[in-house]
Amino acid sequence: MKAWRIENDDGIDALKLTDVDIGDPGPGEVRFRVKASSINRRDFNTVRAPSARDTPLPRIPNSDAAGEVVAVGDGVREFKPGDRVASCFFKRWQGERMRASIMASALGGAEEGMLSEEAILPETALVPLPEHLTWVEAGTLTCAGVTAWNALVEQGGLKAGDTVLVMGTGGVSIFALQLSKIMGARVIATSKSDEKLERARNMGADETINYVDTPNWEKAVLDLTDGEGVDQIVEVGGAGTLQKSIDAVGFGGHIGLIGVLTQGEINPLPLLGKSIRLTGIYVGSREMFRNMNAAISANALKPVIDRTFSFGDARAAFNAMGEDQHFGKIVIVDED
Ligand SMILES: NC(=O)c1ccc[n+]([C@@H]2O[C@H](COP(=O)([O-])OP(=O)(O)OC[C@H]3O[C@@H](n4cnc5c(N)ncnc54)[C@H](OP(=O)(O)O)[C@@H]3O)[C@@H](O)[C@H]2O)c1
Structure with a gap:
């Protein structure tokens, strides 16, 4: 399995495509194929200067993922292989008041991010996708x-x-x-x-x-x-x-x-x-994500995509955000 990793403070050109073994999902965990991952300004800043954000290295960037479930661990109740899911920005924020331990669970920061071919998250860090959205559109919801x-x-x-x-x-x-x-x-x-x-x-x-x-x-x-x-x-x-x-x-x-x-x-x-x-405001909880998805579904809202880049072209996607000409979202796509 391939993943893009930040390994040093040398910026976008130093992002490295590496082989990563994520293993099988443990109890309560879900393994999914990442189909789309949009870039947020925070991901751009993290890739450019990880030390300034105290990002542990090496680190897979990006909080956002839309993907298809490929395997589930023991005890997973909400999802099964084939389901369409999105990552929650915080690995541990269901809906309670924010606290330090939740803040320390941000994907693509304190925790590994989503710019990989596959990823594993607890089922409690995933939400189902609105049915009318494409992978690219769904890959924009998590943070923005x-x-x-x-x-x-x-x-x-x-x-x-x-x-x-x-x-x-x-x-x-x-x-x-x-x-x-x-x-x-x-x-x-x-x-x-x-x-x-x-x-x-x-x-x-x-x-x-x-x-x-x-x-x-x-x-x-x-x-x-x-x-x-x-x-x-x-x-x-x-x-x-x-x-x-x-x-x-x-x-x-x-x-x-x-x-x-x-x-x-x-x-x-x-x-x-x-x-x-x-x-x-610091993004939001899983419960808020579900509430938003209900509103998006009821109104058939379609996120606005500025440009898409292939997974292999991830560096170009970050450079595009640096040009600051985009309108809406820049998305890295890996739909094969
Ligand atoms: N706290 C959180 O949870 C959270 C979550 C997401 C993002 N953020 C932060 O929110 C900001 C936007 O994030 P993003 O991902 O949406 O970034 P983005 O896609 O890069 O959007 C930035 C846009 O902000 C506009 N802008 C820049 N300077 C401005 C100014 N002085 N006045 C008004 N608009 C200005 C520009 O739009 P025009 O080209 O149209 O002028 C620019 O394209 C970033 O600082 C990011 O770190 C925070």
């Missing part, structure tokens, strides 16, 4: 999908008629746009690219703002909401954009703090003055 769902619905309590601000057009943000629309929300989307904004409008974004042409985009958001601000923000920018997000969200609104794309200083006072709810 669940993160957007957790921020908007599980923590944010999104409801029909709410206004949501989604920032940029990467993996998390495009899921946030799609999930907001199926939940009946109004969406304001931002991007550095007018072409991407047009694509966002074609997908249902109600209003769009180019954050390069309009650096004071928080004022544009207030203008679009009669000075009230939005109900929710899916904050992927981090410290460099959070102050503007605090301005752009309405009184009592929710900011799901997700990303770390930019640096900056924050004045927390308006958080109190506007009774803003600010929630740190």
